[in-house]
Amino acid sequence: xxxxxxxxxxxxxxxxxxxxxxxxxxxxxxxxxxxxxxxxxxxxxxxxxxxxxxxxxxxxxxxxxxxxxxxxxxxxxxxxxxxxxxxxxxxxxxxxxxxxxxxxxxxxxxxxxxxxxxxxxxxxxxxxxxxxxxxxxxxxxxxxxxxxxxxxxxxxxxxxxxxxxxxxxxxxxxxxxxxxxxxxxxxxxxxxxxxxxxxxxxxxxxxxxxxxxxxxxxxxxxxxxxxxxxxxxxx
Amino acid sequence: xxxxxxxxxxxxxxxxxxxxxxxxxxxxxxxxxxxxxxxxxxxxxxxxxxxxxxxxxxxxxxxxxxxxxxxxxxxxxxxxxxxxxxxxxxxxxxxxxxxxxxxxxxxxxxxxxxxxxxxxxxxxxxxxxxxxxxxxxxxxxxxxxxxxxxxxxxxxxxxxxxxxxxxxxxxxxxxxxxxxxxxxxxxxxxxxxxxxxxxxxxxxxxxxxxxxxxxxxxxxxxxxxxxxxxxxxxxxxxxxxxxxxxxxxxxxxxxxxxxxxxxxxxxxxxxxxxxxxxxxxxxxxxxxxxxxxxxxxxxxxxxxxxxxxxxxxxxxxxxxxxxxxxxxxxxxxxxxxxxxxxxxxxxxxxxxxxxxxxxxxxxxxxxxxxxxxxxxxxxxxxxxxxxxxxxxxxxxxxxxxxxxxxxxxxxxxxxx
Numbered sequence: 001x002x003x004x005x006x007x008x009x010x011x012x013x014x015x016x017x018x019x020x021x022x023x024x025x026x027x028x029x030x031x032x033x034x035x036x037x038x039x040x041x042x043x044x045x046x047x048x049x050x051x052x053x054x055x056x057x058x059x060x061x062x063x064x065x066x067x068x069x070x071x072x073x074x075x076x077x078x079x080x081x082x083x084x085x086x087x088x089x090x091x092x093x094x095x096x097x098x099x100x101x102x103x104x105x106x107x108x109x110x111x112x113x114x115x116x117x118x119x120x121x122x123x124x125x126x127x128x129x130x131x132x133x134x135x136x137x138x139x140x141x142x143x144x145x146x147x148x149x150x151x152x153x154x155x156x157x158x159x160x161x162x163x164x165x166x167x168x169x170x171x172x173x174x175x176x177x178x179x180x181x182x183x184x185x186x187x188x189x190x191x192x193x194x195x196x197x198x199x200x201x202x203x204x205x206x207x208x209x210x211x212x213x214x215x216x217x218x219x220x221x222x223x224x225x226x227x228x229x230x231x232x233x234x235x
Numbered sequence: 236x237x238x239x240x241x242x243x244x245x246x247x248x249x250x251x252x253x254x255x256x257x258x259x260x261x262x263x264x265x266x267x268x269x270x271x272x273x274x275x276x277x278x279x280x281x282x283x284x285x286x287x288x289x290x291x292x293x294x295x296x297x298x299x300x301x302x303x304x305x306x307x308x309x310x311x312x313x314x315x316x317x318x319x320x321x322x323x324x325x326x327x328x329x330x331x332x333x334x335x336x337x338x339x340x341x342x343x344x345x346x347x348x349x350x351x352x353x354x355x356x357x358x359x360x361x362x363x364x365x366x367x368x369x370x371x372x373x374x375x376x377x378x379x380x381x382x383x384x385x386x387x388x389x390x391x392x393x394x395x396x397x398x399x400x401x402x403x404x405x406x407x408x409x410x411x412x413x414x415x416x417x418x419x420x421x422x423x424x425x426x427x428x429x430x431x432x433x434x435x436x437x438x439x440x441x442x443x444x445x446x447x448x449x450x451x452x453x454x455x456x457x458x459x460x461x462x463x464x465x466x467x468x469x470x471x472x473x474x475x476x477x478x479x480x481x482x483x484x485x486x487x488x489x490x491x492x493x494x495x496x497x498x499x500x501x502x503x504x505x506x507x508x509x510x511x512x513x514x515x516x517x518x519x520x521x522x523x524x525x526x527x528x529x530x531x532x533x534x535x536x537x538x539x540x541x542x543x544x545x546x547x548x549x550x551x552x553x554x555x556x557x558x559x560x561x562x563x564x565x566x567x568x569x570x571x572x573x574x575x576x577x578x579x580x581x582x583x584x585x586x587x588x589x590x591x592x593x594x595x596x597x598x599x600x601x602x603x604x605x606x607x608x609x610x611x612x613x614x615x616x617x618x619x620x621x622x623x624x625x626x627x628x629x630x631x632x633x634x635x636x637x638x639x640x641x642x643x644x645x646x647x648x649x650x651x
Contacts, residue, residue, distance in 0.1 A: 054559060054645040075563050082561020093556045093648065097251045109240050110561040152560065 001160065001191050002028040002051060007060035009046050009214075020046040022214040023060065028193060030159065033186040035202035036195045038211035044195045045164055047211065051193060052085050052162045053077040065159070082111045086153025090165035092145040094137040100124065100148045101133040107156045123155040124148070127181055143174030150181055154190070161185065163194040167201055179204055241566065245573035252546075256578060259542045262535025263582030263627065264589060267620045269528035271590025271612060276597055277521030278611035284513050287436070288506065294334075294473050295367065295506045296480050298466040298487075303498040316340075316455055316462030317500040322490060323361075323466065330482045332471045337363040338463040340447055344414045346396055346440055353399040355392070355440040357413065359447030367469040370441070375407035375422030382421075383443040386450060391422035395437035413440060414451060428607070458491075476505040532627065535582070540631035543575050547639040554639050555647025568640040575632025576625055583624025587617055 009021040021043045028034055036044040049055040050062065053069065062069045064084065072080065086107075087093075094103045104120040113119065124130045127147040137145050146166060153161050163182065167175035179201060186192050194205065202208050203222060210218035249256045300317035318338065327336045339360045346355040364370065365377040372391060382389050390413065397406040397420075406420045427436040442451075448461040455462045470479050480503055493499055504512075547554070554567055591612050598610040 049645050052559070054648065055643075075565075078558065078561050078563040081559065087559050089648070093552070093559070095553055095556060098247070102247075106557065107560040109244070110557070110563070110566060156561075 001030040001032070001065060002026070002193070003063040004047075004051075005061040005063075007047070007050060007057045007062065009043070009050065009055070010058045019214055021050075021057070024211075024214070024216055026209065026216065026219075028191060030191055031186070031189060032207060033182070033192045033205045034194070034207045034209060035205040036193065036209050036211065037197060037199070037202050039197070041213075042211040043214040044211045048162050048164055048193060048195050051160075052087060053081055054087075078110075082107055083156060084158050084160060086150075086156070086158040086161040088146070088149050088153050088161065088163040088166045090168040092137070092142075092149045092169075094145055094148055094152075096137055099134045099136055100129065100140065100151075103137070103148055104152045104155050106152060111156055113156070120151070120155055123151040126154065127151045141174070142170050143177060146170065146174070146178055147181065150178070150185075154185060158190065160191045160193070163192065165195055165197070167196065167198065175201065238569065241569040241573055244570050245577055248550075248570070249574055249577060255542060255546075259539055259578050260582035260585065262538035263532070263579045263624055264535075264586040266528065266532030266535040267583045267586025267624050268590040268593065269531055270525060270623075271587055271616060271620055272593045272597070273524035273528045274521060274616050275590070275594035275610055275612045276608055277517060277524050278613070278616075279594070279598065279608040280520070281514060281517035282609060282611055283607045284517065285510060288510055288513065294470050294476070296468040296470060296476060296483065297504045297506070297509060298468065298483070299502050299504075300464055301500060301502050303500050314464070315500065316457055316464050317491065318463040318466055319457060319460035320463070321460060322487065323463070325486060325490060326466070326468060326483055330479060330486060332475045332479050333468055333483075334471055335363040335367050335469040337361060337367045337467045337469070338444055338465070339364065339467065340444060340464045342447075342452070344440065346392070346400065347412045348400050348409070351400050353396060353438070355396050355413070355438050357447065357451075358439050358441045359444040359451075360441060361444055363469070364441065364467070367467050370427075370439070371425050372422040373425040374405065375420070377422055378441060378443050383445050386445045387443060388416065388418045388446060388450070389421045389442065390418045391424060391441040392420055393424050393435075393437040393439040394426040395435050396440060397423045413442070416451060418442065473507070476507060480505050532623065536579070536627040536631045539575055539579055539628060540635065542578075543571060543632050543635035544638070546574075547571065547635045550639075551642060551647045551650040554642050555644050555650065558642070558644035559648060564640040567642075568636045571636035571639050572629060572632045575636070576628040579624045579628030579631075580621070583621055586624070587620050590620075 004024060004026045006023040006025055007021055008019065008023050011018045011020055024043070024047060026047075036048060038044045046055065050057050057070070064080070069077070069080065095106070101117065101120045101124060104123050105116045108116040108119060121130055121133060124133050127150050129144060129147050129151065132140060132144060137148070140148065161182070166182070167178050170178065182192055182194065183204070196202050205222060207221050208218070209216055298318070300315035302315045320338065323336045323338050327333055337360055339358050342357045342359075344355055344357050346353055358364065360378075361383050362378055362380055365372075370377075373394070375391070377391055378389060390411065392406060392411070400406065400411060401409060406423050409420050410417055411420060412418070424437070424439070424441075444463070448455070468479070468483065470476060484503055487501060488499065491500055557567060591610070594610040594612060598608060601608040
């Protein structure tokens with residue numbers, strides 16, 4: 001699914017070069033649920049942004065579903081973001097003064113899809129928020145806003161969802177609900193990569209990748225039971 | 236993404252910031268409004284002057300006296316008397332295609348009865364004046380050749396003079412005083428409704444030219460005859476105007492013994508030349524007014540650009556979100572361009588309506604004050620205003636829109 005080869009990212013701060021990632025290589029298989037953990041400044045968010053083409057690596061190669069994305073132009077990257085990837089951010093990043101359902105429709109608009117309203121409502125139903133479709137973000141709780149953001153991420157049936165500290169602004173109860181939604185989506189076959197610094201959240205995923213100073217220092221399977229892989233006999 | 240989607244996105248975003256959108260539009264509204272108003276008033280004034288010239292009758296050539304060497308506007312101000320009745324006869328008899336020649340002397344006088352008085356324009360002339368300059372009588376009769384020969388103390392008065400002095404009573408047969416001398420009214424003219432140099436054409440007082448020369452203001456002579464100020468020549472056909480004009484010039488140059496070119500004591504103008512002179516003046520006026528209004532349009536467009544730039548900064552995060560969910564550069568560019576275009580287009584449309592109303596008001600007020608400046612909003616002006624306002628929107632939106640489109644998604648998302 002995701003194949004990163006010696007990805008480096010150097011930020012230019014005036015005259016000083018600050019390396020954020022140092023030749024990171026990582027493979028994520030389709031259907032995995034991975035947590036990227038590490039202290040602030042370890043490079044985990046940078047890595048995730050590169051996975052979602054929100055940021056360009058300074059060097060290294062990136063293959064998504066076998067395609068070399070380092071070669072693609074702006075327009076193609078926008079299309080890839082639109083069709084293959086869904087983003088969930090810590091601060092939700094919903095359009096203010098815009099109804100939940102309109103927020104969810106956004107990727108469909110840029111993807112040129114039909115039946116936008118119907119599909120947006122279906123996505124809201126999957127996160128259990130159909131009843132609040134016409135509420136504006138300011139009228140929703142943090143957990144509800146994040147669920148709208150998840151609905152927006154999955155409305156275009158992406159194969160990959162990237163979540164940057166999705167529970168960072170939420171209380172434990174709301175955080176658990178969000179994680180449960182992610183687990184359900186993962187069981188439905190969507191690959192999920194999640195950045196977090198909360199270990200109990202990370203522990204519910206199947207695989208934890210730990211970063212420190214721009215390098216991967218640990219990559220282990222958790223054997224977690226909450227998010228069990230889909231059983232082949234059931235469908 | 237379809238353009239219609241961009242249209243709705245832009246519309247929603249403008250709607251979400253109503254106060255800001257309407258304040259931005261105000262600049263364009265005022266700009267377009269004043270362009271429309273001023274252009275329409277300029278054209279209205281032109282139409283008014285043009286119609287007052289054509290109202291005088293068609294197929295005319297005008298001759299006015301001038302002091303040799305005095306040029307331009309000064310020649311209008313200096314009263315010169317260069318023609319005589321022999322000139323009138325010579326032109327009528329010797330120049331082909333001439334139907335009639337009406338000599339006139341024009342003067343402003345006080346016209347009064349025992350109880351009322353008003354300002355009138357004396358037109359001292361001959362019976363030819365009636366048909367050549369199109370002054371039909373509504374009541375009574377026009378001055379006759381006999382009146383002219385006998386130097387009768389008779390006048391034909393304009394509609395407005397009659398109304399001021401006699402109200403609804405018939406003026407025919409009444410006595411009036413012109414410059415202190417008593418005249419009998421033998422006719423009243425039909426209402427014309429035009430104006431010349433700010434005075435209504437219904438304020439005329441027509442009298443035999445001989446009466447004026449010998450009894451009212453005697454003593455002005457040229458080449459041993461009583462002097463005449465102006466001649467109006469009626470010709471058979473507009474097509475021959477230039478030829479007739481040249482013939483008259485040759486004839487008068489001989490008769491007035493003018494040997495040096497440029498020392499003529501008269502000026503000749505066909506109706507067409509007169510119209511084009513007037514149009515030139517009003518065109519300059521319209522351009523002048525239009526450019527003043529254009530300045531406010533430019534100010535308005537700078538306002539739009541300013542707001543769009545602020546809006547790009549303020550909505551950096553929104554741009555980041557849109558890019559994260561798959562918006563391409565051209566989608567963002569289109570959204571901001573459309574926002575700017577819609578702002579200025581709606582401002583333009585409101586401005587057109589406003590400018591139209593104002594010019595309509597000016598038409599009504601000017602009519603009430605006795606002038607006639609009709610509202611002349613044409614499809615051309617409206618189209619021009621719409622095109623200009625959209626172009627302003629696009630031009631002032633292009634730079635902010637490009638800045639928005641070029642934003643790096645991750646920088647935009649992290650913008651606080």
